[in-house]
Amino acid sequence: MANFSGLVLTRAGADLQDKIATRGVTLTFTRAALGDGMWLQGLDPTSLTALVSEKQSLPIQGLADTGQGQHTLSLLVDNTGLATGFMLRELGVFASDPDLGEILYQVSSASNPDYLPPDGGATHIEMSLDLHVVTGSASSVTAIINQGLVYATKADLAAHADSFKGFALSGRHEPYTGDLDAIERNSLYAVSRDTVQHAPTDMPAGVQGFVQTMVQPDGAARTQLLWSVDDPEHPGWWRRRAAGAWGAWRVVGGSGLPVGTVLWVPGTTPPPGMLAVNTGASVSRTSWPDLWKFAQTSGLLITEAEWQAQAAAQSSVGCFSSGDGATSFRLPRLRDYLRGADAAGGRGVGAWQGDAFQGHKFDPYVGHTNYGFDHHNDNNQLAKADNAGSRRLNSTTTGAQDIISAIVSDGINGTPRIANETRPKSINWLPCIQAASLPVDSGTVNMLELAGEVAGKVTLADVEATRGLGFSAVKSETQTFASNVSTKITFPVKEYDTGNWYDAANSRFQPNVPGLYKITAAVRIDATNVVAANALIVTVHKNGDAHKINFNRAVTSNVTSTEVVADVQLNGTTDYIEIYAIVEGSGNKLIPATSSVTFFQGVRL
Secondary structure (H helix, E strand, O other): OOEEOOOEEOHHHHHHHHHHHHHOOOEEEEEEEEEOOOOOOOOOHHHOOOOOOEEEEEOEEEEEEEEOOEEEEEEEEEOOOOOOOEEEEEEEEEEEEOOOEEEEEEEEEEEEEEEEOOOOOOOOOEEEEEEEEEOOOOOOEEEOEOHHHOOOOHHHHHHOOOOOEOEOOOOOEOEOOEEHHHOOOOEEEEEEHHHEEOOOOOOOOOOEEEEEEEEOOOOOOEEEEEEEOOOOOOOEEEEEEEOOEEOOOEEOOOOOOOOOOEEEEOOOOOOOOEEEOOOOOEEEOOOOHHHHHHHHHOOOEEOHHHHHHHHHHOOOEOOEEOOOOOOEEEOOEOOOOOOOOEHHHOEOOOOOOOOOOOOOEEOOEEOOEEEEEEOOOOOOEEEEOOEOOOOEOOOOOOOOOOOOOOOOOOOOOOOOOOOOOOOOOOOOOEEEEEOOOOOOOHHHHHHHHHHHHHOOOOOHHHHHHOOOOEEEEEOOOOEEEEOOOOEEOOOOEEEEEOOOOEEOOOOEEOOOOOEEEEEEEEEEEOOOOOOOOOEEEEEEEEOOEEEEEEEEEOOOOOOEEEEEEEEEEEOOOOOOEEEEEEEOOOOEEEEOOOOOOOEEEEEEO
């Protein structure tokens, strides 16, 4: 690099210094420049307003106050994009004059010029250059710095080497092993559960993840996030450090309550992520997978029949049920007081106990004789100690005398309170169970509910793929039914069922794809008990109600047939189709087992 011995303040630069001193303007450096101009003997550098032969403009990368009226300008000299090489003979620093615009502020001539080769050759040049420039009495010194062209020197990198940890030059994160409590810098490391200490206790062995540490300016307060890579049960955890100690890890976004925790809510609506357990509601396994998983491992999962039997006999049920066995499960029903389980005492977890009253005696004073009432006595006797049975309570024994007629106040504690249960004073709040370990804001719960609603539903592609699917079912046996009575017609034999939607056992068509379906049914009765003008009415029933009807009247006492065709919209879940018929007249009517004339068909349009 050429040796520039010192910078000389030009006259324009001196004039700018005067303006700074008298008018308080800001000294703003705009750029530097290199040239190959030769300063001939007798040249006064203070008179220069430009370099003799400028070849390369240098953007400013940094500005630092070094004190005593000087600042340091940081420059980078390189030959990137340089078309023609040149000798480094002169250097200039430019500044902004409020009246003249950009001026040549200071200049220097190299005592030992060097050559800067063009780009594309064998030599690539890249070197930093610090210039000590005079700023004098300027109270405000700035520089125009193009951040897109700022380079970091090796010293810069070393000075900031520990500011951001975990980011490798390979584009991947560096691994961290050791104590997570000991991380003191802003960082994002790759970690493995097997090689770190103080990870979340519920992070399984072998699980990979990323730990991010964020540090407050004081260096003491910190927050850590640990994101799981290959543990689908735990998306992540967080914790914070305060007062010199790390807190416990918590599931990211969660309330901190484990799934299955029960608490009381002073309101009518459960908080997001919780479900009320005072009604024994049936809920979706898909909507609440974490709670369903908890129920299966709780030891308190019984069948739906067992749950309903308990619910019929007692006001509270302490167990979950398996629901419909496929898509739902039932919550416990908590309407009474809780008590600690005591398996040795016959009170296992989830077991029910009705109310009870401890055995006792009354010792009323009647006249001058003490009487005792023992409620364990088979005769419910109120008796003198020396004459058992002489006084009875509500007894029909001949000669007995009822001496207690009503519950009355003792004159001190107020009117006795009577109810159908024994209970302490109480306030009714809503019992709720933590049902989700995911973030429990209302939006998440809505998404869980949506997931439950769409579970098992088909996609649009599935819908398109099912066009043209259908079935055909026929009679395989005779069917007798009474006149003037709407009777379901059976079609027990399937000829084909490409959608697997027809239930032959119940003669019911129930597709699982929503859409418009063409339904065709034909019924033929023989001449038994049929007279002229008797009508055969055939009906397409949707969900148990008549939807489309057609009829035909017999001309003479003969065989009669009726066909009905209908386009029906079905929802793909609960909607179903059945065929019914009514025949006027008297006596029983007969449908023969003729598959060609009595049939039930459907196809998706």
